[in-house]
Amino acid sequence: MKQQGxxxxxxxxxxxxxxxxxxxxxxxxxxxxxxxxxxxxQRIAAFWQAQSALxxxxxxxxxxxxxxxxxxDTTAGxxxxxxxxxxxxxxLQGRGVDSELQLWRWVSWQQGKISRLPHGWIDFCPLSxxxxxxxx
Numbered sequence: 001m002k003q004q005g006x007x008x009x010x011x012x013x014x015x016x017x018x019x020x021x022x023x024x025x026x027x028x029x030x031x032x033x034x035x036x037x038x039x040x041x042q043r044i045a046a047f048w049q050a051q052s053a054l055x056x057x058x059x060x061x062x063x064x065x066x067x068x069x070x071x072x073d074t075t076a077g078x079x080x081x082x083x084x085x086x087x088x089x090x091x092l093q094g095r096g097v098d099s100e101l102q103l104w105r106w107v108s109w110q111q112g113k114i115s116r117l118p119h120g121w122i123d124f125c126p127l128s129x130x131x132x133x134x135x136x
Contacts, residue, residue: 046099053078053094054105061112068133072097081133082107082114090114093131104131 053073057080060071070081074097081093090109095102106120125131 043101046096046101047103049076049078049096049099050094050101050103052076053080053096054092054103056080057082057092057094058107058114058116060114062109062114063112064109070133082109083133084109085127089117091127091131093133102131 056073056076056078057071060080062071062082063069064084065082066084068081068083070079072079077097079095079097083091083093085091088108090107092105092107092114093102094105102125104122104125106117106122107114108117
């Protein structure tokens with residue numbers, strides 16, 4: 001009789017250990033998934049800040065300049081920069097202040113106002129010398 005009771009107890013202990021192991025690995029997977037969700041949320045927020053900076057820039061008055069000219073909205077947390085490239089084409093850059101994600105758009109400039117060029121949205125720097133306004 002003593003042997004039957006100990007084998008049942010061993011089975012219960014085995015089931016408990018397997019359950020604890022399963023819970024531990026599930027918790028690890030959940031933590032990994034949560035960090036992925038946080039990273040994705042930050043990337044999405046940075047993208048929309050850059051998009052908002054581009055849209056905001058269209059309502060500003062821009063001086064004519066050879067190099068980069070930047071304007072920053074500190075309340076919203078984004079920055080827009082404009083640079084003359086060639087043939088009446090200007091490159092507009094938008095980004096969140098605390099983000100490294102940048103978006104660009106080809107625009108035209110007339111009397112301080114800019115307007116989008118058709119098919120001018122770009123998600124990479126099109127200039128061979130780089131697109132960092134702070135470095136120039």
